[in-house]
Amino acid sequence: MKTILVVDDEPGIVQIARDYLDRAGFRVLTADDGPGALRLARTEHPHLLVLDLMLPGMDGLDVTRALRQDQATRKLPIIMLTARVEEADRLIGLELGADDYMTKPFSPRELVARVRAVLRRTEDTPPPAALIQIGALSIDLERRVVRRNGIAIELTATEFDLLAVLAREPGRPFTRSQLLDIVFDLTYAGYDRTVDAHIKNLRRKIQPDPAGLQYIVTVYGVGYKCLEL
Known part of the structure; x- marks a missing residue:
């Protein structure tokens, strides 16, 4: 069973993400601030991180930056959540190494689809050849x-x-x-x-x-x- 870490300081978003990901067959961990996200990412070794941009203590960009600088977590797939619509914020997240992003409010079904798509990209092995x-x-x-x-x-x-x-x-x-x-x-x-x-x-x-x-x-x-x- 794949483990997904969901990090957001809005309890309603965390709950709906947890419910849909749990029904889709994932084990779900949650955190509500940046330091908690880093701690769980480093100790629980999730397969993917769903990370809000705006977090107390340490924002999502700083969390992403810290994870990408750590050998143990630098390849952890990240889907970034943001309530902002400015293109600059989205591109900064991608440039730091986020694999995907979603703008809030979002469809929980689409979140599950994005999680599965990013996990496939991470795990697929091309045919030997080459x-x-x-x-x-x-x-x-x-x-x-x-x-x-x-x-x-x-x-x-x-x-x-x-x-x-x-x-x-x-x-x-x-x-x-x-x-x-x-x-x-x-x-x-x-x-x-x-x-x-x-x-x-x-x-x-x-x-x-x-x-x-x-x-x-x-x-x-x-x-x-x-x-x-």
Whole structure:
């Protein structure tokens, strides 16, 4: 049974999330502040964290930042909840490493669907095959490991999936909508900037020298493609 940690300071939201996730077959833990979220994430090792942005003691962005800096929790999938509608808040969360986000009020059924989708992305193992080599970058699809010049690069599950989709078909442009559909397993109306935020993180990790070889190329007016060598 998968364990989901739900963190929100609104008891009604926590209760409805707990009820629906419990009915869906998940074990549910809850916390109502940032320090409690960190403590449970580090001691209970949940499979996924549903995290409110606005929390007492320590907000969701600080919690995400702390988790991503800790070796034991840096790959914990995170779905961020926010009552804010500003795009900047959403993108900051994604840039810090959140895998998905939902704006409150939200459908509890959609929350369950998002949880399942993120868990699938985290757990799916591509068929054995494969090692893709692009310049100094090697992508092991079976082990989900990326190396540059032999040195492993830490990627989130979403970042790896984006890179794998692009690298499997180098030179082929993918629209943002296609990447949302393939990688996120859900239809996002108007959420193209979600892809941009994850691509920005991915580029920063795999091509730290902006003047060097660009593994992911922007196709203006279309989307992105992987460099074809």
